Amino acid sequence: MAATGKKHKAGIILLAIFFVAGFSVQKNIGAETGKPGPGLRQMEKLTRGVIAINQGQGRVYVGWRMFGTDPDDIAFNLYRSTGGGEAAKLNEKPITQSTNFVDEKIDPSKPNSYFVRAVMNGKESEASAPFTLQANAPIQQYVKIPLQTPDGYTPNDVSVGDLDGDGDYEIVLHQASRGRDNSQRGMTREPILEAYKLDGTFMWRINLGGNIREGAHYTQFMVYDLDGDGKAEMACKTADGTVDGKGNVIGDPNANYVNRNGFILEGPEFLTIFDGQTGAALVTTDYIPPRGGDGSGWGDGNGNRVDRFLACIAYLDGERPSLVMCRGYYTRAVLAAWNFRSGRLTRVWTFDSDDGTEGNRAFRGQGNHGIAVADVDGDGKDEIIYGACVIDHDGTGLYSTGLGHGDAQHTSDIDPDRPGLEIFSIHENPRHPNGAELREAATGEILWGLQLRDPGRGLAIDIDPRHRGYECWANNTDGLYNCKGEKISDSKPRSCNMGIWWDGDLLRELLNGVTVSKWDYAVGTTNEIGSALNCASNNSSKSNPCLHADIFGDWREELICRTADNTELRVFTTITPTEHRLYTLMHDPVYRLSVAWQNVAYNQPTQPGFYLGEGMSSPPRPKIYLVGKGG
Numbered sequence: 165m166a167a168t169g170k171k172h173k174a175g176i177i178l179l180a181i182f183f184v185a186g187f188s189v190q191k192n193i194g195a196e197t198g199k200p201g202p203g204l205r206q207m208e209k210l211t212r213g214v215i216a217i218n219q220g221q222g223r224v225y226v227g228w229r230m231f232g233t234d235p236d237d238i239a240f241n242l243y244r245s246t247g248g249g250e251a252a253k254l255n256e257k258p259i260t261q262s263t264n265f266v267d268e269k270i271d272p273s274k275p276n277s278y279f280v281r282a283v284m285n286g287k288e289s290e291a292s293a294p295f296t297l298q299a300n301a302p303i304q305q306y307v308k309i310p311l312q313t314p315d316g317y318t319p320n321d322v323s324v325g326d327l328d329g330d331g332d333y334e335i336v337l338h339q340a341s342r343g344r345d346n347s348q349r350g351m352t353r354e355p356i357l358e359a360y361k362l363d364g365t366f367m368w369r370i371n372l373g374g375n376i377r378e379g380a381h382y383t384q385f386m387v388y389d390l391d392g393d394g395k396a397e398m399a400c401k402t403a404d405g406t407v408d409g410k411g412n413v414i415g416d417p418n419a420n421y422v423n424r425n426g427f428i429l430e431g432p433e434f435l436t437i438f439d440g441q442t443g444a445a446l447v448t449t450d451y452i453p454p455r456g457g458d459g460s461g462w463g464d465g466n467g468n469r470v471d472r473f474l475a476c477i478a479y480l481d482g483e484r485p486s487l488v489m490c491r492g493y494y495t496r497a498v499l500a501a502w503n504f505r506s507g508r509l510t511r512v513w514t515f516d517s518d519d520g521t522e523g524n525r526a527f528r529g530q531g532n533h534g535i536a537v538a539d540v541d542g543d544g545k546d547e548i549i550y551g552a553c554v555i556d557h558d559g560t561g562l563y564s565t566g567l568g569h570g571d572a573q574h575t576s577d578i579d580p581d582r583p584g585l586e587i588f589s590i591h592e593n594p595r596h597p598n599g600a601e602l603r604e605a606a607t608g609e610i611l612w613g614l615q616l617r618d619p620g621r622g623l624a625i626d627i628d629p630r631h632r633g634y635e636c637w638a639n640n641t642d643g644l645y646n647c648k649g650e651k652i653s654d655s656k657p658r659s660c661n662m663g664i665w666w667d668g669d670l671l672r673e674l675l676n677g678v679t680v681s682k683w684d685y686a687v688g689t690t691n692e693i694g695s696a697l698n699c700a701s702n703n704s705s706k707s708n709p710c711l712h713a714d715i716f717g718d719w720r721e722e723l724i725c726r727t728a729d730n731t732e733l734r735v736f737t738t739i740t741p742t743e744h745r746l747y748t749l750m751h752d753p754v755y756r757l758s759v760a761w762q763n764v765a766y767n768q769p770t771q772p773g774f775y776l777g778e779g780m781s782s783p784p785r786p787k788i789y790l791v792g793k794g795g
Contacts, residue, residue, distance in 0.1 A: 199789050200789045201789065202483075203482060203483070203544055203787055204483065204787050204788055204789045205479050205482065205483055205484075205753055205786075205787060205788045205789070206389070206392050206483065206484050206485065206788070206789060206791055207232070207751055207753070207756070207786070207788040207789065207790055207791070208325075208326050208331075208389065208396075208750065208756075208790065208791065208792055208794070209331060209394070209790035209791055209792035209793065209794040209795065210229060210231070210326070210331050210332070210333075210748065210750065210792070210794040211229075211292060211293045211330075211331035211332055211794040211795065212228045212229050212279075212280055212292035212293065212795075213227075213228060213229040213332070213715075213716035213717055213748070214226065214227070214228045214278055214279060214280060214292055214293065214294065214295040214716075214717075215227050215228075215295055215307075215716045215717040215737055216267075216276070216278045216295045216296075216297050217304075217305055217737060217739050218272065218297055218301045218302065218303050218304070219266075219303065219739060220303040222268060222269060222270050222271075222272065223266060223267065223268050223270070224266070224267040224270050224276065224278075224297065225264065225265075225266055225267075225739040225741070226242060226264060226265045226266070226267060226278050226295075227263060227264040227265075227716075227717030227718045227720075227737070227738075228240070228242075228263050228264070228280050228292065228717065228718065229263065229716070229717070229718065229747075229748045230263050230718070230719070230745065230746070230747045230748060231747055231748065231751060231790075232747040232748065232751025232752070232785065232786040232788055233751070233786075233788065233789075233790060234282070234747065235284060237260075237284075238282055238283070238284055239258030239259055239260045239282070239283040239284075240255075240258060240259045240263065240280045240281065240282055240283060241253055241255060241258055241259070241280065241281045241283055241288060242254045242255055242259065242265050242267075242278065242279075242280050243278065243279050243280070243281070243291070244267060244270070244276055244277065244278055245276075245277045245278075245279075245294070246271065246274045246275060246276055246277070247274070247275060247277070251277075251279070254267055258283045260745075261743050261745060262718070262741065262742060262743050262744070262745050263717075263718040263719070263745055264717070264718050264741050264742065265741075266741055270297075272299070272300060272301065273299055273300060274299050275296055275297065275298055275299050276296070276297045276301075277294045277295070277296040277297075278294060278295050278296075278297075279291045279292045279293070279294040279295075280292045290795075292795075293331070293332075305736055305737065305739055306696075306734040306735055306736040306737070307362060307734070307735045307737075308364070308732050308733070308734050308735075309335060309360050309362065309363075309364045309732055309733040309734075309735065310364045310731065310732050311337070311358075311360070311730070311731055311732050311733060312358070312366055312369075313339060313730045313731065314339060314341075314356060316341050316342075316353065317339040317340060317341045317353070317356065317730070318339070318340055318341065318702075318726070318730055319337055319338075319339060319340075319702075319710060319726035319730055319733060320337070320338040320339065320340040320343075320702050320703070320710065320726075321337075321338045321385075321702065321708075321710060321711070321762075321763035321767065322335055322336065322337050322338070322710035322711040322724050322733070322763070323335075323336045323385060323386075323387040323711065323759070323760065323762070323763050324336070324387065324711065324713060324715055324759065325387035325388060325389065325396030325397075325398075325440060326389070326394070326395065326396050326792060326794075327359060327367065327387075327395060327396050327440035327441050328361075328367075328395060328440070328441045329393075329394040329395040329441075329792055329793050330793060330794070331792055331793055331794020331795065332361075332362060332716075332794070333362065333715045333716070334359055334360065334361050334362065334367065334396075334440075335359065335360045335361075335362065335724075335733065336357060336358070336359050336385065336387045336398055336440075337357070337358045337359070337360065337710070337733070338355065338356070338357055338383065338385065338763065339355075339356040339357070339358060340355065340356075340378055341353035341354075341378060342378060343378040343379045343380065344377065344378065344379045344426065345379055345380070345381070346379065346381050346382075346467065346468045346469070346471055346472060347468050349425040349426055349427075350425075350426045351422070351426045352377050352378035352379065352426060353378060354371050354372055354373050354374055354376070354378070355371075355372040355376055355378045355382070355383045356369060356370065356371050356372070357369070357370045357372070357383075357385060357398065357400070358370075359398075359409075359440070359443060360733075362716075362735070367409075367441070367442075367443070368409030368410075368442060368443030369409060369443065370398075370406070370407065370408055370409050370438060370443050371406065371407040372400070372402060372403070372406050373402075373403060373404065373405030373406045373407065373414075374405055374420060374422060375403035375404050375405050375406075375419060375420070375421050375422070375428055375431055376401065376402065376403050376406070376428075377422075377426070377427065377428055377471070380703055380706070380765055380766065381471065381472050381473060381533075381765055382401075382471060382473060383400055383401065383473075384400065384401075384473050384474060384475035384489075384761075384763065384764045384765070385398060385399070385400040385475075385763060386398065386399045386400065386475050386476070386477055386487055386760055386761075387440070387760065388477045388485055388487075388760055389485070389791065389792075390437070390477075390485055390486075390487060390503075390504040390505075391504050391505055391506065391507075392484060392505075392791055393791075394791045394792035394793060395440055395441055395792075396440040397437050397438060397439065397440050397446070397504065398437075398438045398440055398443075399435065399436065399437050399438070399475075399487050399489075399504075400435075400436065400438075400475075401433065401434070401435060401436075401451055401473065401489070402414050402415075402434040402435070402436040402445075402448065403415065403421075403428075403431065403432065403433060403434060404416040404417070404419035404421070404431060404432060405417055405418075405419060405420075406434075406436065406445075408436075408438060408443055408444050408445040409438065409439075409442055409443015409444055410442060410443065410444045410445075412444070412445060414434060414436060414445060414448055415432060415434065419431060425466070425467070427466065427467030427471075428467070428471075429455065429458050429459055429465075429467055429470075430458075432450070433450070433451035433454060433455065434448050434449065434450060434451055435448070435449055435450070435451045435452070435489060435502070435509075436448040437487075437504050437509060446504075446507065447504070447507070447508070447509045449509055451489070452489070452498070452500040452511065452514060453491055453498040453500065453514070453516065455470050455471070455491075459471070461496065461518075462491075462492050462494075462495055462496050463494050463495040463496070469492065469494045469495060470491075470492070471491075472491070472492055472493055472494065472531075472765075473489070473490060473491055473765075474490040474491075474493070474531070474534070474535045474550075474764055474765060475487070475488065475489050475490060475535070475761070475764055476488050476490075476535045476536075476537050476548060476757065476760065476761045476764070477537065477757055477760045477761070478501070478537045478546040478547075478548060478557070478757065479539075479545065479546045479753065480501060480512060480545060480546060480557045480558075481545060481557075482539075482543075482544040482545040482546075482557075484503075484505075486501050486502060486503050486512060487501070487502045487503075487504065488500070488501045488502070488548060489502065490531075490535070490550070492531065493529070493530070493531020493532065493533075493550070493551060493569060494529060494531070494569060495528060495529055496516070496517055496518045496528060497515075497516075497517045497527060497528060497529075497530065497531050497550065498514065498515065498516045498517070498518075499514070499515045499548060499550070499555055499559075500513075500514045500515075501513050501514075501559060512559070513558065513559030514559065515527075515555050515559045515560070515561070523561055524561055526553075526561070526564040526566065527550070527553045527555075527561050527564045529568060529569060530550065530551050530552040530553040530564055530565070530566070530567070530568060530569070531550050531551040531552075531553075531569060532550070532551035532552075532569065532570050532571065532572070532573050532589070532765075533570075533571050533572075533765040533766040534551075534571075534572065534573060534761075534764055534765050534766050534767075534768045535548065535549065535550060535551075535761050535764055535765075536548075536549040536573060536574075536575040536587075536758065536761065536768075536771070537549065537754070537757045537758075537761065538575050538585055538605065538754045538757075538773055539753075539754075539773075540554060540562075540575075540584070540585055540605040540606045541556075541562065541606045542584065542606070543557070544787075545557035546753075546757075547562055549573065549575050549587060549605070551569060551570060551573065551589070552564065552565045552566065552567040552568055552569070552570065552589065552591065553565065553608075554605070554608065563607060563608040564608070565603065565608045565610070567589070567591050567594065567596065567598055567601065568591050568592070568594060568595075569591065569592050570589050570590045570591040570592055570619075570622075571590060571592060571619070571620055571621065571622075571766055572589070572590050572619075572621055572622045572623070572766065572768060573587060573588065573589040573590075573622075573768070574587065574588045574589070574622075574623065574624040574625075574768070574769075574771055575587050575605060575754070575771055576624070576634070576754070576771040576772060576773065576774075576775070576776075577772075577773070577774050577775040578602065578624050578633060578634040578636070578647050578775075579602070579611075579633045579634075579647040579648070580632065580633055580775035580777075580780070580781070581632065581633070582604070582611075584604065584605060584606050585605040585606070585773070586602055586603065586604060586605055586611070586647075587602070587603050587604075587605045588600070588601070588602050588622065588623075588624035588634075588636050589601060589603070589622070590616070590619040590620075590621070590622035590638050591619075592618055592619075593617065593618050594616075594617075597613060597615040598610060598613030598614070598615070599613075599614060599615055599616025599617060599618075599619055599638075600613065600614040600616050600619055600622055600636070600638045600641065601613035601614070602624075602636060602647065602649065611649065612648070612649030613649075614638075614641060614645070614649075616638060616640055616641065617640070618640075619638035619639055619640050619641075620639050620640075621638060621639045621660045621661055622636070622637065622638035622639070622660055623636070623637060623638075623659075623660040623661070623662070623663065623769075624636045624647075625663035625672040625769075625777075626670070626671055626672055626776070626777030626778060627657070627671055627672060627674070627683040627685065628644070628646075628652065628653075628671075628683070628685040629671060629685070629778035629779070630652075630685065631646040631647075631652055632647075632778075632779055633646060633647030633648075633775070633777070634647050634775075634777065635647070635652070637656045637657070637660055638660060639660050641656060642654070643655060643656055644656040644657075653685075653688050654688070655688035655689070656688075657674050657681070657683050657690045658674075658676075658681075658690045659674050659675075659676035659681065659690070661674075661675065661676040661677075661706075661707060661708070662674075662675040662676065662708065662712065662767070662768070662769040663675055663769045664680060664712050664721045664723065664769070665719070665720045665721050665776070666680050666693065666720060666721065666723075666738050666740070667682070667693070667738065667740045667742075668740045668741060668742035668743070668744070669742070669744075669778070670744060670776065670777055670778050670780060671683075671777065671778055672776075672777070673693065674690065675709070675712060675723070675769070676707055677700075677701030677707040677708070677709065678695055678696035678699045678700065678701050678709055678723070678725045679692060679694070679695040679696075680692075680693045680694055680695070680723070681693055696709075696723060696725040696734060696736055697734075698727055698728055698729075699725035699726060699727055699728060699734060700725070700726060700727070700728045701725075702726070703766075703767070706766055706767065708767040709723055709724060709725045710724040710725060710726055710733060711724040711759075711762060711763070712724065712762075712769070712770065713749075713750070713759040713762070713770060714748055714749040714750050714755075715735070715750075716737070717737055717738070718742070718745075718746075718748075719744075719745075719746040719747065719748055719749050720737075720738050720742070721749070721770070722735050722736060722737045723735070723736040723737075724736075746776075746783060747783070747786075749770070749772060751786050751788060752772045752773055752774065752783070752786055753773060753786060753788070754771065754772055754773030755770055755771065755772040755773065758770040758771050
């Protein structure tokens, strides 16, 4: 099926990379200095993110970050301090093959504090921020964050950002109560957003008020450093009665626009940028686009299609982040891009499928229950993958495939033997033979497809080392397919929900709810690795954790779950050593932006902008500069 839209820009800019099977040390691929410059993207300056997990019997697993701006030949020395004396270096030679270590000689009756020093040109740098295991620390694979959950609420989606500028991530948590799908009548309670430090310190609470409906499609909250001051902001849709983290009310505190069916089809709609450190509202403007009357211009007048919201962060100019807030995807689709700079919120552009612009009508009805962001055409500036279509960095339509709405999509270097990125997507009740398909991200050219009816979930991750690239499947495929569209197994994993990098190899593990599993490709079965103890998943059949992302330690991902009694979050981390050394995935722009949009609608897994899997090449050096006080 031909894609419609502007012509593909000539050429994909490719980085020359050296292929190393089972590599352990990065090769030099144009390392950046970390300072601002043309074509470099603003990114968080993080600490080394040291984490230590007590394994019992005198053993402690320790992991730390490598930065995207570190030189290729960087090494590390790891130290342990028990107080009252000089710290002991644990490694005989500088560590060059990994960013983790197992300390086998601790005295668990004493506090054990760990830190690293980077070694460059034979010289040690300053000590990193330490991580301390208290005396007689429990044997557990997680860090716990006590919550102040309001009565009747359940912890739901999480996002992360450096809210206070100290180089460590903080948590922004959506507390939900009586949530409804847009198609369901009924009253909900006010959505609440809270911020916590990783040590459990409560920072602020924002109550979005009764004029924002609770549910997966209503409140998409973006946590990101939008103005480049080294501290992340939080942005979301607000309304009359929203109370910020300082107790200040936005609009009319007494307004109530909820109708007898629980929907909100009148009253003003706002977009607010909140200070990440205090929760104070910094600037509020009208939400674009407005619903327009009762919302019937979006396909119905009962509050269903008009209130399907999406959101993301994108580097539209290739250097600084912009906020993109969206409305609609079953019929009309509108995206509005904003810049928050020097305390001012300005609109960059608006794309509207129904505004009469030539060619825009082809983008109507193409959206998903999700969104993705990447530079698909190689010009250094981000595009918005809006389901079956792509919006260019300048707010014009790049292309529309016409394949229609779907529930899941994945954008990455799925087929590493092809130039550029690919998109694997599924489509609901298609009137074409591509219920699932892989397409070229830059042009929309369909590379292969499968004839399916109403697949509800689909996934593209590397789970079989015998086949180069990611494997692809949906909940109703007749087996497992490689990235070329060739069927490689009549069996498939039990789950096609999410993926996580967890154990020591380069393959990805399966994540469903709060359970991590491994695909046994030799016999075609799924084996459970472990499940988060006393924890529960979110969003009913969508069965997702609060978040999975690389938030500390080495490049592998953490799993953030709520406890079943809703009293705490638990941040689970791997304790499996690996000899594969990569910079933190949070310094890969595509991956970092996928963490920002993970909470949107039907949560989708993170994806990097390069091929991460068996037989991978050394990842390209990210073109970034760092802002903040980490290090």
